[in-house]
Amino acid sequence: MSVPGGAAQQLLARLCGDLRQLRAEAGGPSLRVLAAEVGLGKSQLGAILNGRVERLPEWRVVRAVAAHCHAYAREQGRSATLSARFGVEEYWRRRHTAVEQLLSESPPVAQTAEPEPEAEQEPMRPRGLPPGGRHFIGREAELAALTAAEGTVIVTGPPGIGKTSLAVHWAHRAADRFPDGQLYVDLRGFGPSEAVLTADGATRGFLEALGVAPDRIPASPDAQLALYRSLLTDRRVLVVLDNARDTEQVRPLLPSGPGCLAVVTSRSRLAGVVVAQAAQVLHLDPLSAQESADLLAARIGQQRLRAEPDAADGIVRACARLPLALSVAASRVALQPALSLAELVRELCVEPGELEALRTGDESTDVRAVFSWSYRTLDPHTARLLRLLGLTSGCDLAPAAASSLAAVPLCTTRRALAELSDAGLLSEHRPGRYLMHDLVRAYARELAHDTDSAAEREQAVRRLLDHYLHTAHRAAVLLHPPFSDIAPDPPGDGATALDLADGAAAQAWFDAEHAVLLAETSRACASGFGRHAWQLTWALSGYLDRRAMWACWHEVQELVLSTAERDADLPGQAHGHRDLARVFSRLGRHDESHGRLRRALDGFTALGDADGLAQTHLNLGQTLERAQRHPEALEHSRRALELFTTSGNTAGEAYSLNAVGWQLGLLGDHGRAVAYCRRALERLEQVADPQGVADTLDSLGYAYHHLGDLPAAIASYEQALAMFRADGDRFGVACTLQNLAESRLAAGEAAAAREALREAWGILDRIGHASADAVRARLDTA
Incomplete structure (x- = not known):
């Protein structure tokens, strides 16, 4: 709702000024922390506090800013210094309502009104609970405690005690109490591997479940958490966090809305959550003997238990009354009707085993034997x-x-x-x-x-990594034909790669598998498969870049480079330094990027890899251009063009032609820029590379704009924009929108220009890019 001139504008300015004064009197909090708590980008909240807004902030934002400032003042012992008029929520409600009423009585001033932003999509009502067990038995006291709980409940107990079963069973029973949805995630806190799901990874999954489109999910973990919290602020949602390892994994995911409830299962006590969140702890003990017998009866029938009551008691004792062990034992009995319960008890007593994850302290029981029963029935x-x-x-x-x-x-x-x-x-x-x-x-x-022998185990892991590597390589080539390729070793016997039909199939495969690829890459680094690790990261890097997942890319890139250095893998080091430089450039760390590219140049020179050397020169041109060192950037791009032309690498030649054209345009030679970019397009048509075409069309638009041919500039930008959108390249979309806005402004199309700038700013703000503030400032003056 736009704000007109006159009284409404004055009241709005006073409201923003009072919020700013409240924050100052409270002594903070920092703008970044406050923005995260409120669920806005930092620049968005800064604009509100500084009165640089043309519409009334939502009531939830005003209320949240005031509440968090008061809470911060109390923590800092400054609450006594706050102005008396800031002390009650009613004050802010009256101020907000006053502006709102004037707006309803007075139409906006046409010349100062800005177009309405794209409407936020109504969050979905997720139903993410896994299926509940058909034979849930007992736990009536625990179910009642969950029903009476508020805020956060931690369900804890030893492995196999039934924590997840209880949480999921109760969640299904209580689903009607949470009409806005139920979220569930397995945090993988305890297991034989180190593939623990981070809070950042869980947040992204929750945002997708809540209906946030992938291109609207912020790249910054802090911004993702802020968006997640804001979506739950005024909703009634149940959040089930299963199998948590520690407090730091859980705390960011706890909803703050008063209508929400979080149920956390963990083997740990999570004392930090108990202290900070006043969480209720629900500790599970083994089932009673009667409940254990009831569970067996539900699985295999009361008649079989009555026929062998002593043996049934023996199974209960052997399974230590653990629900998971009892369920596996019952499964064995149900699948083998001819097997007596007494025979199962004898197997347990004669062939004991020991599974450390299920130790209960009762030396007379051993649950490993229970697993062995099911195992021995398999072909x-x-x-x-x-x-x-x-x-x-x-x-x-x-x-x-x-x-x-x-x-x-x-x-x-x-x-x-x-x-x-x-x-x-x-x-x-x-x-x-x-x-x-x-x-x-x-x-x-x-x-x-x-x-299995050590050799058999190693071969199996190698085959799995071969499958992921060769499929990822195929997907990367389909999405963006490389001009400096890698050469994975042929897959081992028995390993196959998926036959992906086209770019859409490749994108869908990366969407489904990227988390698995990252986890397997980390394992590969730790288990002697360093070459697979860096090549997998190479294949995944384009996807991570287009999705603006730069922090994630940076983390894995550092790991694989360290592994290549440990293994004295020279190609891995050369590629690792270059790709790490690409990440640094995206993150605005241009000096570090330049240094890594210099090391990559030395590496590819020593290897005699002409295409690798050429691409590194091309990357150096990009990094130097972003650092405003345009003559040096042009020199490196021309060197890349020479090398790619000599080697007959059409794709590399095309990208280098575009780079030279773009940098000539930045240096003011727009006529020659057009010529180089047109040559680039001719070659890109031969290799069918939509990303390269989009980049080149953006360069052409810039040159046409400065030659005064605004219709050609706008047409080029519009084509590039459509291709970037189709490719899911969020940063490419944002950059082209900024360029398009300047051409629209020059053509006198101010409204369309502001719309483009607003969308660009929204993307950059969501992904946490440093240029968001500059785009916001340009929007204010457009």
Whole structure:
């Protein structure tokens, strides 16, 4: 709602001024922290506090700013210094309502009104709970405690005690209390691998579940958390955080809205959450003997228990009254009707094992034997697949990846996965995506080390990495034909890559697998597969760049480069330095980028890799241009063009022609810039590279603009914009929108220019880019 001149404008200015004064009297908090708490970008909140707004801020924003400033003042012991008029929420409500009423009575001033922003999409009402167990038994006191709880509840207890079952069962029963949805995530806090899901990763998944489009998810973790909290502020949502490791993993994900409830399951006590959030702790003990017998009866029938009551009691004792162990034991009985309960008890007593993850302190019981019962019912192919699945990172798995892991045909793998799911050793948590419980994974890993040789285990891991690497390489080439390629070793026997049809299929595969690829890359670095690690990162880098996931890219790039240096892998070091430089350039760290590229030049020169050397010169041109060192940038781009032309690399030549044209334009030689860019387009048509075409059209638009041909400039920018959008390149969209806005302004199309700038600023603000403030300032003066 735009604000007219006169009284409404004055009241709005006073409202913003009072908020600014309140923050000053409170002694803070910092603008970044306050913006995160309120759920806005830093520049957005700064504009409100400084009165640089043309519309009334939402009531929730005004209320949240006042509340957080008061809370900060109390923490700092400054509450007594606050002006008396700032002391009650009613004051802010009256001020906000006064402006709102004037707006409803007076139309906006046409010449100062700005177009309405794109409407925020109504958040979805997610129904993300996994299926509840059909045979949930007992826990009436715990269910009642959950029903009476408010805020945050931590469900804790030893492994196998049924924490997840209780949380999910209650969540389904209480779903009607949370009409705005239920969010669920397995944080993978405990397991045989280190693939713990971070709070940042969980937040991104929650935003997607709440209906936030991928191109509207901020790149900055802090901004993602702020958006997540703002979406839940006035909603009634249940958040289930399953299998948490520590306080730092949980605390950012706790909803602050009074209508929300968080249920956290963990083996840890999470004392930090208890202290900071006043969370209620619900500790689970083993089932009672009667509840354990009821669970067995529900699974295998009351008649079988009555026929062998002593043996039934023996199973309960052997399973230590742990629900997971009892369920696996019952599954074995149900699948083998001819097997007596007494025979199962004898197996347990005669063949004890020891699974550390299920130790209860009762030396008379051993739950590993329970897992072995199910394992021994599997056919040899399925049993082997189970063991090998214990060697994976802990993320979910598609059948094609499992097929390469085991080196068996896909149809055989699908049957084995179905058998493992039927036996309760695996779950298909989404169509075509399989997860293994961490306790089962520990058992499977143990079996693999006991049964399969070290060479067999190493070959299985290599096949899995080969599958991911070669599929990722195919996907990267489909999305952006490389002009400095890598050469992965041929996949090992039994490893296959997916046959992706086109760029859309490649994009969908990266969307589904990028988290798995990152986890497997980390494992590869730690387990002696450094070459796979850096090549996987090379293949994934384009996706991470287009999605503006620069912080994530930076983290994994540092890791693979360190591994290549440890392994004395010279190609890995050269590629690692260059790709790390690309990340640094995106993050605005131009000096570090320049230094890494110089080391990459030395590496590719020593390797005699002409294309690698050429691309590094091209990257140097880009980094120097972003650092405003245009003559040096042009020199490196021309050197790249010479090298690519000599080697006959059409794609590299095309990109270098565009780079030379762009830098000539920045230096004012716009006529020659057009000539170079047109030559680039001719070559790009030969290699079918939409990203390269979009980049070149943007360069042409810049040159046409400065030659005074505004219709040609606008047409070029519009074409580039459509291609960047189709490619999911968020930063490319934002940059072209800024350029388009300048041409629109020059053509006298002020409203269209402001619309383009507003969208560009929104993208840059969401991804946390440093140029967001400059674009906001340009929008204010456009």
